[in-house]
Amino acid sequence: MSVDISTLQSLGLTQTAQSTKKSNELGQDAFLKLMTTQLQNQNPLDPQDGAAFVAQLAQFSMVSGIQSLGSKFDSFSSSVTENQALQASQLIGKDVAVASTKGVLGANGGVSGHAVLPVESDLVTLRVKNSSGVTVRTVDLGSQAAGRLAFEWDGLKDDGVSRAAPGVYSVTLEAMLDGKTQALETNIRTPVEAVTLGGSQGIEVDLGVLGRHGLGDIREVL
Known part of the structure; x- marks a missing residue:
């Protein structure tokens, strides 16, 4: 027909010249x-097939439902993002443990954090290097049980007397596992200075010298 x-x-x-749509x-x-x-306008001698009519209605209903679902999902996604932003804003001024190999040594205090040992280790070593890659402190933590392992560097060099200059240092934990030395993921304790929306990782926390990190990098809120 x-x-x-x-x-x-x-x-x-x-479509007319005065009224156009972006799509069909x-x-x-x-x-x-x-x-x-x-x-x-159908031909009375050859009327519209009822099954075809119902099929057309069903197709339109399905498309309309998909569009409605997409609109609702966009609204839900926006609501989740707003809720995450509100929760993230409450982190400002608090200390968090963030997955990082960098720690900031201030004029006073030291660098602290934790790691997780998958199994017991007979030898765990803390190594601290400066920005030039030179080791300034090596601490033998000895045998450690499986689980959460807290560590802290007081800022002193290997001589145990002189203090390292303030700045950013590389902090790693090495554990003897299955006869091999393996590096553990270090989680550094640091304050949250600000929260950024729409960053490359979505909602991000600004950790000052340590840069911006996604919420997924936060291991603990302290």
């Missing part, structure tokens, strides 16, 4: 008008 183009124009279903989407009202026009 064909529909005269003038009929479609009278229903406002064709067919709205619900236009679809129902088109279906009504088809019924009114």
Whole structure:
């Protein structure tokens, strides 16, 4: 069955120079008008097949449902992001343990954090290097049980007397596991200075000298 183009124009279903759409989407009202026009103009000797009519309605209903679902999902996603941003803002001024190999040594105090030992180790070693890659302190932590392992560097060099200059240092933990020395993931304790929205990792916490980290890098809120 064909529909005269003038009929479609009278229903406002064709594009004109004054009215253009970004796509060929067919709205619900236009679809129902088109279906009504088809019924009114069908050949009485060869009427519209009922099954085909129902199939067209079903297809439109499915597309409409998908569009509605997409709209609701966008709204839900926006709500989740806003909630995460609100929660992240409460971290400002608090200390967190973030997955990092860098620690900041201030004029006073030291660098602290923790790691997780998967199994017991007979030998765990803490190594601290400066920005040039030179080791300034090596601490033998001895035998350690499996689980959370806290560590702290007081800022003193290997001589145990002189103090390292303030700055950013590389902090690593090495454990003897299955006869091999393996590096553990270090989680450094540091304060949150600000929260950034829309960063490369979504919502990010600004850790000052340690840079920005995604919420997924935070291991603990202290």
